[in-house]
Each structure stands twice: as C-alpha cells, then as structure tokens.
Amino acid sequence: xxxxxxxxxxxxxxxxxxxxxxxxxxxxxxxxxxxxxxxxxxxxxxxxxxxxxxxxxxxxxxxxxxxxxxxxxxxxxxxxxxxxxxxxxxxxxxxxxxxxxxxxxxxxxxxxxxxxxxxxxxxx
Amino acid sequence: xxxxxxxxxxxxxxxxxxxxxxxxxxxxxxxxxxxxxxxxxxxxxxxxxxxxxxxxxxxxxxxxxxxxxxxxxxxxxxxxxxxxxxxxxxxxxxxxxxxxxxxxxxxxxxxxxxxxxxxxxxxxxxxxxxxxxxxxxxxxxxxxxxxxxxxxxxxxxxxxxxxxxxxxxxxxxxxxxxxxxxxxxxxxxxxxxxxxxxxxxxxxxxxxxxxxxxxxxxxxxxxxxxxxxxxxxxxxxxxxxxxx
Numbered sequence: 001x002x003x004x005x006x007x008x009x010x011x012x013x014x015x016x017x018x019x020x021x022x023x024x025x026x027x028x029x030x031x032x033x034x035x036x037x038x039x040x041x042x043x044x045x046x047x048x049x050x051x052x053x054x055x056x057x058x059x060x061x062x063x064x065x066x067x068x069x070x071x072x073x074x075x076x077x078x079x080x081x082x083x084x085x086x087x088x089x090x091x092x093x094x095x096x097x098x099x100x101x102x103x104x105x106x107x108x109x110x111x112x113x114x115x116x117x118x119x120x121x122x123x124x
Numbered sequence: 125x126x127x128x129x130x131x132x133x134x135x136x137x138x139x140x141x142x143x144x145x146x147x148x149x150x151x152x153x154x155x156x157x158x159x160x161x162x163x164x165x166x167x168x169x170x171x172x173x174x175x176x177x178x179x180x181x182x183x184x185x186x187x188x189x190x191x192x193x194x195x196x197x198x199x200x201x202x203x204x205x206x207x208x209x210x211x212x213x214x215x216x217x218x219x220x221x222x223x224x225x226x227x228x229x230x231x232x233x234x235x236x237x238x239x240x241x242x243x244x245x246x247x248x249x250x251x252x253x254x255x256x257x258x259x260x261x262x263x264x265x266x267x268x269x270x271x272x273x274x275x276x277x278x279x280x281x282x283x284x285x286x287x288x289x290x291x292x293x294x295x296x297x298x299x300x301x302x303x304x305x306x307x308x309x310x311x312x313x314x315x316x317x318x319x320x321x322x323x324x325x326x327x328x329x330x331x332x333x334x335x336x337x338x339x340x341x342x343x344x345x346x347x348x349x350x351x352x353x354x355x356x357x358x359x360x361x362x363x364x365x366x367x368x
Contacts, residue, residue, distance in 0.1 A: 028183075049173040049230040050186040055366060056171075056230045076347070076367065079360070083232040 002104045004038055007064070009112040017042045021099050030095035035061060035070075035108060038099065046110065052095035057084035059094035066106035071098040086111050136175070137162070141222045142198060148281040150205040151250060152216060153190065155198050156224070163196035168235045168257035169338070169366070172199070172228035176211045185211035188340075188366075189229060190253035192260050192288065202253045202284065233340070233366040238265030241334055244326060245273040246349060248314060248341040249282050251368060255340055256285055262299055263292045274321060276304040276314050315345025322349055327356040339365040 004017045017038060019026070024033030026041020030052030036059050039046045047058040054076050063070065067090045073081070077096045081087060092108075099106060139156035146152050158164055164172075171186045190202040206212050218224065235258040243262075247255045252275060262268045273293075277283045283303050293299045304321070306314045326335060335358065339349050346367040353363045 049184070049228060050171070051173070051184055053186070053368075055186060055233070055368075057232060058230060075350075079365075080232065082361070 002099055002102055003106070004035065004099065005065075005105075005107040006039065006044065007107065007109045009109055012110075015044055017044070021102055021104075024098075030059070031071075031098050033098045033100065034095050035059075035092070035097050035099070035106075036094035039094070046094050048095055054080055054093060054096055057081065057093065060084040060086070061092055061094045061097075061108040061110055062086075062088050063090040063092055063097070064107040064109055066104055067092075069099065069101045069104035069106060071096075071100060073097070085113055136225050136227055137164070138223050138225055139199070141218050141220050141224070144218075144220060147202070147284050148279075151202070151282065151284065152204070153200050153202045154215065154218065155200050157198050159223070161197065164199055164229065165196055166191075166199075166229040166257075167231075168261045169233045169254045169364075170229035170231040171254070172201070172226045173230060174201075174211070174215070175225040175227075176214050178210055178214070183211065184227075186230070187215075188231075188253035190256050192256055192285070194264075202250055204250045231366075233338070233364055235261055235338065238262045238268035239271050239336065241269050241336055242332075243269060243271045243336045243338070245271065246276075246318060246322070246337065246339045246341070247273065248276045248311070248318070248345075249278070250284065251340040251342060251366075252284050253340075254366060255338065256289070258338060259289055259292055259299070259301075263296050268298055270298045271300070273299075273301045274304065274318065275301060276306065276318050278305070278311075278314060279307060280305055311343060311345060315341070315343075315348060318345070319348055319352060322352055327352065333357045333359070335362065337363045337365075339363070340368070342368045 001018045006015045021033050026037050030036030036052050049058040050056040077093050138159040142157040143155040166189050171188045173184045173186050176183045187201040191200045203212050245255050262271045289301050293301045306317050346365050350363050350365045
C-alpha cells in the first residue's frame, strides 16, 4: 500500500492515508490517482478552484518526502506553478501529481495561503 | 466513494440571475448580480468557481468572467452545452431570479494592465469569455501598444460579441480584430488554421520576439499554439494560455 501523509500549515490535524494506487480514480476531480484525487476520495479537502484542471494554483502543495515517486510535472503545470505564492523547488499542483508506485511514501504540506486576488466591497 | 469531502468554511458568495442572453443555440450568458449590493473586482482573464448542486453531491466548476462593463455589481459568465457536462446542464436550467453560490475570482491567466508591448489575443468560440475583458481593458486605456484579436469559430454565429468587439476596434487605432470562420469543421481543423496563421505572421513573418500572446481555447490545440510560439523564440512568460 502507498502512504500519503498530509501536514496542514494552518495547524489542522495531520492526516495519513493508506491506499492502493491501482484503485484510482478515488473521486472525480484532478488526474486519476493525483494527490487531489486521493485526498478528495478520502474526504480530506484540498482547494481546487478550477475543478482540478490545471488552470489555477489553489491546489498547490509542497512535497516534503517522496518527490521522485510522483509523476513528473508537465510544462503546463510548471507554467502554473510559476505563479503560485510560496513556490518551492518541490512544489506541485495536487491535481497533476500522480502517485503510481504502490510502495510510495509521500509527505506533503498544504500551504496556508493560496492565490486569490478577490477584492470585495459593499456599496456605501 | 461518492460522499463529498468535508470542506472548511469558504468565502462563499451568492448571486442572483438578473438576465439571460442566448448568443446562439447552446451558447448562453448569465448576468449575475451579487447579493447585498456587493461588488466583485477581478482582473481580466480570471474565473469564478460555481457550486453545482447535483443529486449526490455538490461539485465546483470554473467559469471565466466575461463581463465587458465596469459594473462590478453584475458579472457575466458565458458558456455552452457540453455533451455529458453536468455543470453546464445545471446552469442552462437556471432562470431569472434563481440564486447560485460561488467563490473567487481565481486564476493566473490575467492581463493586469493595458498592453505595453505588441499583444496578440487568440480565442475560439466561447473561449472569448476571458479575452473580452482584456479587450475592454485595452480600449479603456488612453494609450496602449498595438493589440490584435484573432478570433476563430466554426460558424459566424459562434463569433460572440462580434459587433461589440468590432466597435471597440473601430474607435481605437491600436486595437484590431480579425475573425476566422472554418465552417463545418471540427475543432482540430480550426486550430490547424489558427496555427497556420500564427506560423505565417508571428513566426515566419519577422524576427520580432517581444510580443505578448494570450491564447484561450479548448483542448490540445491551445498547447500546440503555445509550443509553436515558444519554439520560435518567444520567452516562456510571454505566451500566456488557458486550456479548457
């Protein structure tokens, strides 16, 4: 079984998921077997404003362990990550990073902030 | 596993359908007035994520903000029916007065200020939605660099906002629009033509490589245009794209 450990930078309780990558998809958003797909399928929320289609950075995660066990990022993901706040060398988009190795042990951090340029005001 | 994941509290906003406009069969705009007199400020190119309540769960689907006006209290989204697309089907069932919930705006396919270098916008069909506010941003500026919209569709009626965009261009010497209709063709043929034009004008046409490109469309054709331009020497960050 593969293992995904999730640390929430906002202080939420740490979670650990054990799963068989061959059972993917676990949900319906993001690439089948992606970190997003795995988390949603195990009832753990990860923001994905664009629906998991590599069109935003709200599912940005930082991989602390097991980066090399994930599917390599494609150009579209790299382009998107360029605009993610708090980018690190091991940043990935949860909707694109797929766990295929049944023995993979992955640890990720869900950053506190995601990009949201909303600015809202009420009428005076 | 069909149960929805538990979600933390989000900055959910509500809006009411104020007006419906059908551009063509299967292509519709909804005009959404934000609740409680609120306003939504967005950067041209951004989208909102609408909660789509289905029988078994609530899904989130992204829709580009197509608003052309500066009225921040009403936002327009434009979409078409998609085979098997439950989000669009649900939106087509909304009537005037119905409310819906959304979060956002989000997105990094954005034009923050009017073009400062020559800019080319390429869109196809409903993918004009995020491009339209960019055209208005340029048109509102006192000055901006030459900006061209190359707009393709499979029929003339699928060239949305055509009269409005042509009017903008008629009143602005640095704003142009060129339409391309590839009738009775699938999307692949349309993108083939867009790629041919791109190759002819901005790859083979000169050695200038300081243009900015904004490309929005459906499927792999968008990535083909991206790759064509980057391989020709345009800087990676000069080729902005959004693939639906």
